[in-house]
Amino acid sequence: MQISKDTILKQANAACKNTLMETLNIEMVDFGDDYLTARMPVNAKVHQPDGVLHGGATAALAESVGSFASHVFIDTEKFFVRGLEITANHVKSVKEGFVYAKATFLHKGRTTQLLDIRVTDEANNLISICRLSTITLPKNK
Template sequence: MDATLGIEILEVTAESASGRIPVEDRIKQPFGLVHGGALAAIAESLCSQATFLGVAHEGMLAQGLSNHTSFMRPILAGTVHAAARRMHRGRTTWVWEVEITDDDDRLCALSRVTMAVRPAPA
C-alpha cells in the first residue's frame, strides 16, 4: 500500500513517526483533491510501523483496530505531511493521534488510530 500511494516514511520510533506523500494524480479523487483514503492510509501506516517497532522484541505484532480520520481542509498540490504521536501504550492496545498538514503547515486532517497488540504467529 505504501508504495502504491507513494508514502515515504521519514522517522519511526515507539513514541512518534513521520512521513509524507507527494501529491500526484494517483492519490486525487475526481474533483482534484487528495483522496481522504490516502490521508487515512498514511496515518495507519505510521502508527502500524511505530507500534510494531515497540512490541516486536516481545514477540508481538501490531494490527489496526480503528482509524477515525476527520478532514478539515483539502490538499490540492504539494506534499501531504503526517506526524504521529503516541497517546496511550497499553498491554493490548496503543492509541495514536496523527496530524496531517499541507506545505503551509495548515492542519488538513486529524486521525485517531487504535492499534491492537497481539502475539505473533509461531
C-alpha cells in the same frame, strides 16, 4: 542495544516494498521517542475526481504511519500489530505537494495503543486529524 534513527527509517521504508504504501509513495521520514512521521506526495494518483487529495488516501497514510509507530516499539520476534479502528476528520483540502502525517501516542499499552495522527501540508496547515487504535498480538510459533 539502541537502534539508530536512520536504521529504523530504512527498515520501515524497506518493509513498504510491494504494498499499498509503495503504491501511494508513502515514505517514513522522521522518528523520535514517541512519534513517527511519514509523507506522501499529492498528485493525480491520490486525487478525487475534482483534483484534491482523497480522504481515503489520507486515511491510508494515517493508518500506515500509526501502525508502523506501534510496530517500532514492540518485540517483533514475539508480537505483531494490527489496526483496530481509525477515524479521520478532514478539515482542509490540498491539490499538490506533500502531506505529512505525524503519529504520536496518546496511550502506549502492552496490548492496545491509541495514536493521534496530524496530517499537515508543506506549510504546516492542518489537513486532517486522525485517531488510530492498534492491538499487539502474540505470534504463534
